[in-house]
Amino acid sequence: xxxxxxxxxxxxxxxxxxxxxxxxxxxxxxxxxxxxxxxxxxxxxxxxxxxxxxxxxxxxxxxxxxxxxxxxxxxxxxxxxxxxxxxxxxxxxxxxxxxxxxxxxxxx
Amino acid sequence: xxxxxxxxxxxxxxxxxxxxxxxxxxxxxxxxxxxxxxxxxxxxxxxxxxxxxxxxxxxxxxxxxxxxxxxxxxxxxxxxxxxxxxxxxxxxxxxxxxxxx
Amino acid sequence: xxxxxxxxxxxxxxxxxxxxxxxxxxxxxxxxxxxxxxxxxxxxxxxxxxxxxxxxxxxxxxxxxxxxxxxxxxxxxxxxxxxxxxxxxxxxxxxxxxxxxxxxxxxxxxxxxxxxxxxxxxxxxxxxxxxxxxxxxxxxxxxxxxxxxxxxxxxxxxxxxxxxxxxxxxxxxxxxxxxxxxxxxxxxxxxxxxxxxxxxxxxxxxxxxxxxxxxxxxxxxxxxxxxxxxxxxxxxxxxxxxxxxxxxxxxxxxxxxxxxxxxxxxxxxxxxxxxxxxxxxxxxxxxxxxxxxxxxxxxxxxxxxxxxxxxxxxxxxxxxxxxxxxxxxxxxxxxxxxxxxxxxxxxxxxxxxxxxxxxxxxxxxxxxxxxxxxxxxxxxxxxxxxxxxxxxxxxxxxxxxxxxxxxxxxxxxxxxxxxxxxxxxxxxxxxxxxxxxxxxxxxxxxxxxxxxxxxxxxxxxxxxxxxxxxxxxxxxxxxxxxxxxxxxxxxxxxxxxxxxxxxxxxxxxxxxxxxxxxxxxxxxxxx
Numbered sequence: 001x002x003x004x005x006x007x008x009x010x011x012x013x014x015x016x017x018x019x020x021x022x023x024x025x026x027x028x029x030x031x032x033x034x035x036x037x038x039x040x041x042x043x044x045x046x047x048x049x050x051x052x053x054x055x056x057x058x059x060x061x062x063x064x065x066x067x068x069x070x071x072x073x074x075x076x077x078x079x080x081x082x083x084x085x086x087x088x089x090x091x092x093x094x095x096x097x098x099x100x101x102x103x104x105x106x107x108x
Numbered sequence: 109x110x111x112x113x114x115x116x117x118x119x120x121x122x123x124x125x126x127x128x129x130x131x132x133x134x135x136x137x138x139x140x141x142x143x144x145x146x147x148x149x150x151x152x153x154x155x156x157x158x159x160x161x162x163x164x165x166x167x168x169x170x171x172x173x174x175x176x177x178x179x180x181x182x183x184x185x186x187x188x189x190x191x192x193x194x195x196x197x198x199x200x201x202x203x204x205x206x207x208x209x
Numbered sequence: 210x211x212x213x214x215x216x217x218x219x220x221x222x223x224x225x226x227x228x229x230x231x232x233x234x235x236x237x238x239x240x241x242x243x244x245x246x247x248x249x250x251x252x253x254x255x256x257x258x259x260x261x262x263x264x265x266x267x268x269x270x271x272x273x274x275x276x277x278x279x280x281x282x283x284x285x286x287x288x289x290x291x292x293x294x295x296x297x298x299x300x301x302x303x304x305x306x307x308x309x310x311x312x313x314x315x316x317x318x319x320x321x322x323x324x325x326x327x328x329x330x331x332x333x334x335x336x337x338x339x340x341x342x343x344x345x346x347x348x349x350x351x352x353x354x355x356x357x358x359x360x361x362x363x364x365x366x367x368x369x370x371x372x373x374x375x376x377x378x379x380x381x382x383x384x385x386x387x388x389x390x391x392x393x394x395x396x397x398x399x400x401x402x403x404x405x406x407x408x409x410x411x412x413x414x415x416x417x418x419x420x421x422x423x424x425x426x427x428x429x430x431x432x433x434x435x436x437x438x439x440x441x442x443x444x445x446x447x448x449x450x451x452x453x454x455x456x457x458x459x460x461x462x463x464x465x466x467x468x469x470x471x472x473x474x475x476x477x478x479x480x481x482x483x484x485x486x487x488x489x490x491x492x493x494x495x496x497x498x499x500x501x502x503x504x505x506x507x508x509x510x511x512x513x514x515x516x517x518x519x520x521x522x523x524x525x526x527x528x529x530x531x532x533x534x535x536x537x538x539x540x541x542x543x544x545x546x547x548x549x550x551x552x553x554x555x556x557x558x559x560x561x562x563x564x565x566x567x568x569x570x571x572x573x574x575x576x577x578x579x580x581x582x583x584x585x586x587x588x589x590x591x592x593x594x595x596x597x598x599x600x601x602x603x604x605x606x607x608x609x610x611x612x613x614x615x616x617x618x619x620x621x622x623x624x625x626x627x628x629x630x631x632x633x634x635x636x637x638x639x640x641x642x643x644x645x646x647x648x649x650x651x652x653x654x655x656x657x658x659x660x661x662x663x664x665x666x667x668x669x670x671x672x673x674x675x676x677x678x679x680x681x682x683x684x685x686x687x688x689x690x691x692x693x694x695x696x697x698x699x700x701x702x703x704x705x706x707x708x709x710x711x712x713x714x715x716x717x718x719x720x721x722x723x724x725x726x727x728x729x730x731x732x733x734x735x736x
Contacts (some may be wrong), residue, residue, distance in 0.1 A: 001548065001549075012382075015381075015382075016382045019379075019382065022382055061501065061502040061503060062502060062544070065502055065539070065549070066549065068406045068407070069549060069552040069553075069556075070552075071406070072403060072404045072406060072407060072552075072556060072559075073552055073555065075403040076399070076400075076403050076404065076555075076559065078382065079382050079383075079384050079399050079403060080384065080399070082382060082384060083384055083385060083386050084386070139424065140424060140426040141426075143424055143426055143427045144426050144427050144430040146427075147427040147430060147431055148430060148431070152527075152529065153527075154431050154432065154439075154442070155439060155442040155443055155527075155529075155530075156527045156528070156529040156530065157427075157431065157529075158427045158428055158431050158432075158439060159443065159529040159530060159532075159533055160529045160532075161427040162417075162420040162421065162424045162427050162428075163417055163420065163529070163532060163533060163536075165420070165424050165427075166361065166364065166413065166416045166417075166420075166424075169361065170364055170365060170368060173221075173365050174218070174221075174365070174368070174369065174372075177217045177218070177220065177221045178213075178214050178217045178218065200430070
């Protein structure tokens with residue numbers, strides 16, 4: 001479940017950043033169109049990857065349940081942290097991306 | 109809005125009550141009829157058809173309830189439920205008649 | 210017309226949410242607690258020791274016990290211990306129940322290692338929350354009818370809420386604290402939208418679970434008066450065979466566990482149901498432990514009770530039943546390991562918070578119009594009292610349920626009932642308190658009381674039993690330690706909430722002294 005969690009959190013952060021208002025909150029300026037599209041694409045890709053990670057780890061029935069669970073948990077964590085600790089939000093996203101390969105290796 | 113409760117016209121209150129009754133009872137009727145129609149027409153064995161019909165029925169109930177409050181008037185709420193009810197009753201009756209039940 | 214539709218849905222969401230919100234809050238809160246009902250039961254009956262599991266040995270002990278005490282019964286039920294529930298429970302039924310109804314059972318808990326009756330203090334434990342959330346302490350079948358009606362209203366409220374939330378995607382990540390009513394709405398939307406898959410699943414599944422009761426038209430249309438046949442086809446294992454009235458000894462059941470496990474490709478047995486023990490027509494039905502997401506009601510393995518021969522080969526689950534089983538399995542979450550179980554719990558709390566914030570917003574919006582006047586109109590005052598009692602009052606009642614478990618004498622007759630009574634008495638008193646005190650003060654006082662009561666739980670536990678937090682941490686009894694820690698965390702949370710409300714109130718009175726009305730509207734919290 002760990003890999004899926006890391007990927008969903010990173011994915012949601014990317015999707016959040018792809019929104020001008022939140023991008024400005026977190027990184028100080030509004031994003032260019034190229035960057036917006038890039039972040040949105042990255043976000044969706046990470047979410048899709050997380051689904052694959054969950055199903056690969058536990059099969060379809062447990063995997064789907066685990067995936068929805070980490071999806072909801074990471075979204076909640078992100079949204080509740082965002083107004084209070086925006087830099088922590090970014091740091092955690094970075095950490096998630098860095099830790100993902102390790103988690104992937106541990107899972108396989 | 110609550111503070112203005114005393115000033116709401118009676119016609120409004122009757123209309124709301126009518127819609128609520130339509131949603132609760134009329135909605136249930138449509139959902140039950142949809143459930144029966146589905147059960148009698150689905151090409152599955154009896155138990156599976158019954159389970160499927162019941163499982164789906166709540167979506168129909170939901171649609172009926174939303175209709176009762178989204179439609180233009182309290183009258184259309186009732187009409188909008190009665191018409192499908194009649195159709196569904198006919199269709200499930202036809203299943204019986206055709207020996208599908 | 211689109212605006213009219215959204216407005217209509219907003220109206221529906223607001224009123225459906227209000228009228229059923231108090232009941233739904235209670236259902237969601239107790240249902241959420243029920244995800245840890247085994248752990249709660251373990252804390253409330255700490256005398257029942259957990260042993261390493263040996264299903265065959267425990268089953269043999271259970272069979273001996275039932276042979277001694279319930280030889281003439283029409284049905285025996287044996288619940289084997291598992292990782293979360295250390296008890297070996299035996300039940301028996303003297304006379305079979307009517308079709309579709311549960312019969313009356315005698316129940317005993319045995320020590321899983323010695324087979325001796327365990328004298329755990331009499332308590333409903335976590336079962337109380339589990340049963341309450343769908344029976345509402347009302348006589349059968351009214352409670353479950355009301356709970357299912359509430360579920361349908363919840364479904365309507367969820368969908369109408371989604372339709373109403375115009376900026377559901379734009380505001381997906383939006384949460385703006387410290388902005389009064391705006392923050393409450395952001396919070397309501399956050400716990401609603403971000404946890405939506407869970408809310409939709411839990412709500413629709415609760416309808417499906419009781420669909421035979423509330424939507425029986427299909428059963429009647431298809432089976433006519435032979436309704437029994439429907440239940441036999443969907444739940445084949447529950448068929449009670451006719452008595453032969455020929456005495457025949459029951460086979461030893463322990464070896465059946467391995468045979469069943471083979472049928473399930475390695476799955477374990479959770480429960481055995483013996484029909485007509487001691488008769489030639491005896492059957493033993495083994496039900497699988499909830500280790501899969503899709504619950505299979507038909508997958509039980511049946512053996513001839515006299516010869517031990519496998520009777521029914523389990524058929525593949527048809528798609529329709531699998532869908533129903535999936536709803537059941539997902540709702541119950543039996544398959545969830547410790548981590549996933551905590552996630553279920555968090556999602557349940559989110560749902561509870563969604564309902565609670567909704568109730569607070571409903572009143573908050575309308576209260577703004579009465580800031581200047583001394584008293585609220587009757588309808589708003591009623592909502593205020595019900596909000597306080599159904600939320601803060603309920604939470605205190607739960608804490609009192611736990612405290613009563615530790616404080617009531619172990620030998621008190623009917624103490625299980627008295628624990629439940631204490632719960633309802635305190636809940637009732639919270640209504641009285643909310644009526645007598647002004648709104649904001651009532652909130653602060655009840656939240657403070659709740660905080661004190663919850664913090665008291667691990668303290669009273671330490672004072673009245675040897676299973677205090679220090680000891681349970683050392684023994685690595687995570688259920689007991691986790692319980693104490695969660696009560697502590699809950700108490701701290703309630704205390705924080707109480708202080709926050711008090712501070713917001715103080716800011717309002719300071720500002721009222723000399724600034725413009727606008728700042729009051731912005732600063733004023735919920736109540």
